[in-house]
Amino acid sequence: MKENNLNTIWNDCTESWHGKTYLQPIIPIISDYLFTKKNYNSLLDFGCGYGKQSFIFNKYGYKVTGLDSSLERITKAKLEFPHINFLCYKFEDKLPFKDNSFDIIYSHSVLQYVDHPLFLKECNRILKKDGSIILIENLKNNPITRVGRVFLKLTNFKFQSYPWNHFTIKEFTNTKKQFDNSSFNVFYLLSPLAYIKPFKKKFSFFSKIDDHLLKVKCLRNFAWLSLFIGQKKTCDDSK
Structure with missing residues (x-):
């Protein structure tokens, strides 16, 4: 259904410095992965913000639903990308979708604002087989970003809400057990x-x-960005 060109579309449609630099090694991994999933059609962009990345995935060929807790952001996303389905919804313990609704759930720097176990459980519920x-x-x-977060908080930086629940590598290691065929990569130290x-x-x-430093296993615990990919669990290991 799709060519292996998500990385090209991303670079063409991304204006932010963060998207063009820090995500540079991450997007090709996602692009290669999605290229192998030619049967995928639907995608949920959880925490879609103003819809920029929803638009990229839509242009790639997916039927996209963008979900965000901010009415302001969703309103602007609907105006700029009226052909995409955007919903305003604040996640607490449930996602507003039926079982087996999506081929892909994508999220970028949003889970630092939500309860991880509740969200991941919902992901397994609404993902298709x-x-x-x-x-x-x-x-x-990461020591640099930890200092940065404290500085921004002390200077009353206007957060949408203060990020309170960042993942650790140990938690992601445990998360791998909740999904099949999972992979986990880390990026950036200095x-x-x-x-x-x-x-x-x-x-x-x-x-x-950083490329050299992160080859040292113990230093990986201080990495900044991460990419986690996993497939819906096919069986309940607790049975």
Whole structure:
């Protein structure tokens, strides 16, 4: 159904510096994975914001539903991308969809605002048979971003809400047990320094150093970004 060109569409449609730099090694992995899933048609973009990434997946060929808790963001997304189905909904313990509704659930830096076990349980419920979950998440223990979060909080940065529930590598290791054929990758250790203006041009330098540092197993616990991919659980191991 689709060519292996998600990475090309992403680069063409992405304007943000974060999307063009920090996600550069992540999107090709997603693109290669989705290319193998030619039977996939429907995608839920959980925490879709203004709908930019919903639009990318729609352009790639999926029937996309974008879900976000902000009425302002959803309203703007509907105006800019009227052909995509956007819903305003605040997740607490249930997702507003029937069982077996989606081939893919995608989320980017949103699970730091929700209860992980409740959300992941709902993912397994609403995914179709052999459906997949794709999560790009900020991890908890990178020392640079931890300092940054404290600084932003102390300076009253206008968060949509303060992120309170970042994943750890240990938690993602346990999460792999809840899905089939799962994979987990981590990225960046020093590279978040490039968010500080004087260091912005040093991103490539930091990134190359990170590639070497993250080969050391114990340092992976301090990585910043992660990519988790897994398929719907086909059996209940507790039985």
